[in-house]
Amino acid sequence: MARVGVFVCFCGANIADFVDVPTVVEEAKKIRDVKFAIDYKYMCSDPGQQMIRDAIVQHRLTSIVVAACSPRMHEKTFRKALSDAGMNPYLLECANIREHSSWVHQKDKKGATDKAGDLVRMAVAKSIANEQLHEISVPVTKRALVIGGGIAGIQAALDIADARIPVTLVERSPSIGGRMSQLDETFPTLDCSQCILTPKMVDVASHPYIELIPYSEVIELDGYVGNYKAKIRKKASYVNFKTCTGCGACSQKCPVKVPNEYNMGIDKRKAIYTPFPQAVPNKPVIDAEHCTYLLKGKCGICAKVCEKGSIDYKMVDEVIEREIGAVVVATGYDLWDATPYEEYGVGRYKDIINSLEFERMVSANGPTGGVPVRPSDGKVPKTVVFIKCVGSRDKAKGIEFCSKICCMYTAKHAILLHHKVHDSRAYIFYMDIRAAGKGYEEFVNRAQVETGAVYLRGRVSKIYQKGDKLMVRGEDGQLGQEVEVEADLVVLATAVIPDKGNPALARLLGISYDKYGYLSEAHPKLRPVETAKAGIFLAGCTQAPKDIPETVAQASACAAKVCGLFAGDTIKKDPMVSTVSKEFCSGCQNCVKVCPYQAIVTEDIPLGHGAKEMRTVAKINEGVCQGCGSCVAICRSMAINLAGFTDPQIINEIVAI
Amino acid sequence: MDYSNQIRDIAAKLFAEGKIDVFVGYRMSGFDDNQVPVVITDPKETSVLVFTEKSVFNLTNYLKADHTRNKRVGLVVKGCDSRSLNLLLTESQVKRDKLYIIGVACEGVVDDKGNKMQNCMECFIPDAVVYDEMLGKLQGKKDYIVNADITELATKGLVERREYFEEIFENCIRCNACRHSCPLCYCAKCCIDQETSTLYNGTNTSSSAFHALMTWSLHLAGRCVDCRNCEKACPSHLPLHLLHKQNEKVIYENFQNHLAGVEEGDRGAFYKYSLKDPDDFIM
Numbered sequence: 001m002a003r004v005g006v007f008v009c010f011c012g013a014n015i016a017d018f019v020d021v022p023t024v025v026e027e028a029k030k031i032r033d034v035k036f037a038i039d040y041k042y043m044c045s046d047p048g049q050q051m052i053r054d055a056i057v058q059h060r061l062t063s064i065v066v067a068a069c070s071p072r073m074h075e076k077t078f079r080k081a082l083s084d085a086g087m088n089p090y091l092l093e094c095a096n097i098r099e100h101s102s103w104v105h106q107k108d109k110k111g112a113t114d115k116a117g118d119l120v121r122m123a124v125a126k127s128i129a130n131e132q133l134h135e136i137s138v139p140v141t142k143r144a145l146v147i148g149g150g151i152a153g154i155q156a157a158l159d160i161a162d163a164r165i166p167v168t169l170v171e172r173s174p175s176i177g178g179r180m181s182q183l184d185e186t187f188p189t190l191d192c193s194q195c196i197l198t199p200k201m202v203d204v205a206s207h208p209y210i211e212l213i214p215y216s217e218v219i220e221l222d223g224y225v226g227n228y229k230a231k232i233r234k235k236a237s238y239v240n241f242k243t244c245t246g247c248g249a250c251s252q253k254c255p256v257k258v259p260n261e262y263n264m265g266i267d268k269r270k271a272i273y274t275p276f277p278q279a280v281p282n283k284p285v286i287d288a289e290h291c292t293y294l295l296k297g298k299c300g301i302c303a304k305v306c307e308k309g310s311i312d313y314k315m316v317d318e319v320i321e322r323e324i325g326a327v328v329v330a331t332g333y334d335l336w337d338a339t340p341y342e343e344y345g346v347g348r349y350k351d352i353i354n355s356l357e358f359e360r361m362v363s364a365n366g367p368t369g370g371v372p373v374r375p376s377d378g379k380v381p382k383t384v385v386f387i388k389c390v391g392s393r394d395k396a397k398g399i400e401f402c403s404k405i406c407c408m409y410t411a412k413h414a415i416l417l418h419h420k421v422h423d424s425r426a427y428i429f430y431m432d433i434r435a436a437g438k439g440y441e442e443f444v445n446r447a448q449v450e451t452g453a454v455y456l457r458g459r460v461s462k463i464y465q466k467g468d469k470l471m472v473r474g475e476d477g478q479l480g481q482e483v484e485v486e487a488d489l490v491v492l493a494t495a496v497i498p499d500k501g502n503p504a505l506a507r508l509l510g511i512s513y514d515k516y517g518y519l520s521e522a523h524p525k526l527r528p529v530e531t532a533k534a535g536i537f538l539a540g541c542t543q544a545p546k547d548i549p550e551t552v553a554q555a556s557a558c559a560a561k562v563c564g565l566f567a568g569d570t571i572k573k574d575p576m577v578s579t580v581s582k583e584f585c586s587g588c589q590n591c592v593k594v595c596p597y598q599a600i601v602t603e604d605i606p607l608g609h610g611a612k613e614m615r616t617v618a619k620i621n622e623g624v625c626q627g628c629g630s631c632v633a634i635c636r637s638m639a640i641n642l643a644g645f646t647d648p649q650i651i652n653e654i655v656a657i
Numbered sequence: 658m659d660y661s662n663q664i665r666d667i668a669a670k671l672f673a674e675g676k677i678d679v680f681v682g683y684r685m686s687g688f689d690d691n692q693v694p695v696v697i698t699d700p701k702e703t704s705v706l707v708f709t710e711k712s713v714f715n716l717t718n719y720l721k722a723d724h725t726r727n728k729r730v731g732l733v734v735k736g737c738d739s740r741s742l743n744l745l746l747t748e749s750q751v752k753r754d755k756l757y758i759i760g761v762a763c764e765g766v767v768d769d770k771g772n773k774m775q776n777c778m779e780c781f782i783p784d785a786v787v788y789d790e791m792l793g794k795l796q797g798k799k800d801y802i803v804n805a806d807i808t809e810l811a812t813k814g815l816v817e818r819r820e821y822f823e824e825i826f827e828n829c830i831r832c833n834a835c836r837h838s839c840p841l842c843y844c845a846k847c848c849i850d851q852e853t854s855t856l857y858n859g860t861n862t863s864s865s866a867f868h869a870l871m872t873w874s875l876h877l878a879g880r881c882v883d884c885r886n887c888e889k890a891c892p893s894h895l896p897l898h899l900l901h902k903q904n905e906k907v908i909y910e911n912f913q914n915h916l917a918g919v920e921e922g923d924r925g926a927f928y929k930y931s932l933k934d935p936d937d938f939i940m
Binding site: 583584585586587588589590593594607613616634636637638639 | 726727748749750843844845846847848851876924927928929
């Protein structure tokens, strides 16, 4: 005989204002199997939980119903209270009378109360059929995979490795460093980006717990939290890294010139190249798309000049496998292509550049030696117009969101311009100045006061050429009149977008992404680092636009999550997983097709007791199953049951209303 | 339409070459001019095989029986039968390499009174879609026509329709002949019979018959190939095709003209996902 206890929560005024809680308690007392029912102001508080613990012992309760908020909120809290009282925690049932009743029926107190009563009746009926369940233990492979070797990936890898957990860091390009290595100085302190980044890059290369795999990509990820298997394709570099000393003779002599990605295509690199002087690993690779020898079979100069004989044209892509327990995704960002801004003449006028191109120009190791120049004639610009929110916050042309970092780096650009060209002046067209951050507002003030940058609040409507100048016509919203600036150079702060490979990577990893391609976190506030798939975490601009401090903070948060996951030898997992009744399974394999987690495989079992003939049935991998229930719905034979949501439980619920 | 001689020859040849262990075909019933299915294991018996417009049953139903399981089977299929065979293949119930399929370009079969069956008049895939050998002149695909009974049913309102079905199903005696005759009802234990299934509770009340038949029809929705084995088997002569044809129409209209088993690898409309699937029920 079931003995159910019902605990109804006021949730302060959240529930009590719109649901008559004492009535719900009275209704609950009328249910046959309910032996105890009570209300309390905050059931989740310590005294509230104590009421549950006491009642379990005093009234010998066999299952518990808590009518309060969403189980997503406090199911774990109450389960803990149950197990503290010596009861199996899965005998708890939550009736969500807040989100499902009081919050959505604020104009109808009686209706809301009746509905709360129904929800309680359903929960009581279901709880009677609840079974004792036990957490599943899954073994863990203690190795983390970090995808992307920018500052986010570097920080995450270092923090995890410092906890003596092996890390495999996979980077697509020949060197780690990412976007940060392309920056000159960083806001708000103006310290040199390379100077603070390079030591970390070297640490990665020399750390005993980090395996750095540059020039490679993750092509497959199988398995589940704690037990992933990753396939990584190492692209052929055509250079034997073991013997190469990185002397650079090959790059010097190579006759092929290709636009240099590191310098945003402003200058040229060779077909065999090291991306930048501080590259880690500091070894060259051959760009197979442009190398004359690989394309036509002639040349071979690099092989001739290499004293160590490290050039190997016969090298092929190699696929390696790693067993890992967790993944940190840190694929970074890209800049939006501003071509849709036809009125700005993007693409037509050479002297319109984007902010990363400007960044490379003012960088000391950049293509122009740290002096900004006009791409059209190579002259040093005196008047530079910066336009913010190009693409960002523009529903019509680009992207709805704010790219977050542009306000700050444009202020930095104004200061850097002033440092490099003393008699120059910066004009900045802006919509708002968003400088929330430690020392950020002061930094913007510094740009305005120290460098005399002219901040014009308004949008630019048109850019046109007049002689060798660019005329920037816009509105000064504060004066309410049209302004026109005669500019030598125009720099567009274009929107920050995620790496274009993100959707494909997300599908490969089995995680979700938004309409822009940013990877989605599990909860925007409370789980900003995790993805919906257990064991996969996000760091940096792959999740949303971020500046360096925030990226580093998130990367360290990822490391903390990974270390937490690896703290024990096994991972505890909710027992709400599907099970197959083999005797009922007819082997149609529809469940295999519909499972979104690839948790179902097939196995052959004897046709009957002692029979030699075999038949095929479905088998569920408990470690992978997330308990979504798709297989239960699709199974015609009703051979699959989801623990915690069995047919008797669901039917009880339906019958109760 | 008479392919009796060809089928006898092929069956005899297959046995002689050792390609099959069992042959499933039709023979005369012995009482009248109707035919019954026959499962032949002895090569000498191939002479009893016949195939005419009286060969009404869907023989793929016999592939789920013990005497054909894991054996090499030769069988004859018409257009509709081959579609159910396609589904059995994708649902892993039979293995293609164990089958030798004689496809027939079917000109339609007749009922007891010699009239062409209604489903044959509306048939849109008369030729077998999966076969090793083809008999007869190919008819080609035809357009899908909505069944006349369903058009009539559509004139009834929701309540009226429910009452109509409840009245019809009053006569159901829960003998489960429909299920046993259906080639696609192969579950190890039907959900209706399971001890835990509280909805059907094993009793013969009109409510339980209604639920059982509705569940059955939904489990066949998007899979039923309209072979009408169930109707032929029903001792109460229930118009079971109404359930299936109604489902077929709804699915044809809502799931990109899906028709069960026409394409190889088809699992039925409910078991695949497409971005074009209707989602107007989602808020």
